[in-house]
Amino acid sequence: MNISFDIKQFVETLENSCHKVRKKTFSKNEVITNYIEKRNQLCILLDGSADLVRYDLNGNRTIIDHFSKYDVFGEVFYIVSTNNELFVEAKGKCEVLFYIYDDIKKKCKINCKFHETLTELLPELILNKVTNLNMRIELLTKRSIRDKLVGYFNLISSMYLTKSFSLPFSLTDLADYLSVDRSAMMRELKLLKEDGFIEKTGNKITLLYK
Amino acid sequence: MNISFDIKQFVETLENSCHKVRKKTFSKNEVITNYIEKRNQLCILLDGSADLVRYDLNGNRTIIDHFSKYDVFGEVFYIVSTNNELFVEAKGKCEVLFYIYDDIKKKCKINCKFHETLTELLPELILNKVTNLNMRIELLTKRSIRDKLVGYFNLISSMYLTKSFSLPFSLTDLADYLSVDRSAMMRELKLLKEDGFIEKTGNKITLLYK
């Protein structure tokens, strides 16, 4: 995503220009943050990858979003509407920039450059999120596991412009992302293979159709 | 939603202040607009109700979003990411305000008040959409029809602050919204009734739990 470059630029040059900015590192499975309304926190993933997850009352785990280098997250992008708590979990070693704001829409009192740039970029960042959410909904509304898998593969394929790619998720996590049972998904992957739609070695997928 | 009032205010006073604004009426089942990238159109529903729908290759209909009075829609809020076409369909007689923009983020050349206010409101409107999308995802990730129904009822209930409410959808449309088979949903509704969780007369629901 071309927005990442902008973020990179301004993070690198400006991360020390505002006293409300803190950098912190996390190791695998640590909770980077949880989403609480009015926490007024915005985070930028400087290195590593992390997932936004929710656990429901039945113990089901759902991966809401997946973050990689230079992705931005925080409650502004996900206004909490239910009692289910949301966590951002580190998938490995992570470096995260935390930024606490008073009012995301208004200028920082100290008038720092960091905040100014962030405020400018915000609408674009949010629209970026909206696109992700829409894609997500499109996947989730598909009626069968097969359609979800194929939809997801098409997405990845068109993102990387190749019919052959490694999944950014483990298969276990992919099931949580598509909101289906893992073993049922494995079964469907096998059938897709048998029907000649895909090739699969470990988590490398090759699309054979179209 | 408190934002509606702002919209109402400024629409009523300013709808004639920009030459790029057009008002049009639609009758039931007419297509108000379809989503095409770079169409640069923003619509405000002045009266009636409408649905944003998608038909997939298998002929399944999915209601992506439901709009009522003063809701705002258009491609800015749903960046098209796939080949499936999206339509906004009138559910009855509708009055719609169309606004064509050059660049939603920049001021209108003629510097009209309409555009200025809209540009100011836009981030808030978008965040509003994000909340909706997140709620939607939360519903769709629920693993069973029962959980989807209950989740949806809770949402409506907490929105209207009452345990007794009429559904804003027909049952047929509700199934398309929850992305499940209608008859299977009817069966589950019956079971919910039999298990004493809800009362149901026509499309009026009363929650008996909690």
Add this chain to the structure above:
DNA sequence: TTTTTTCTGTTGCAAAAGCAACAAATTATT
């Protein structure tokens, strides 16, 4: 390196959801 933990791949069985078809009720249309 060895041990432990997590992830992958598989399967039988049970439960849930989808499909199809139809009658009754409700809502539009003429």
Add this chain to the structure above:
DNA sequence: AATAATTTGTTGCTTTTGCAACAGAAAAAA
């Protein structure tokens, strides 16, 4: 007011999905 169209409610049957359990592979930790 009569007719047509749509929505609701229901059910038997089929297919899909979920659950549980386990063995082997791979990855992480000791």
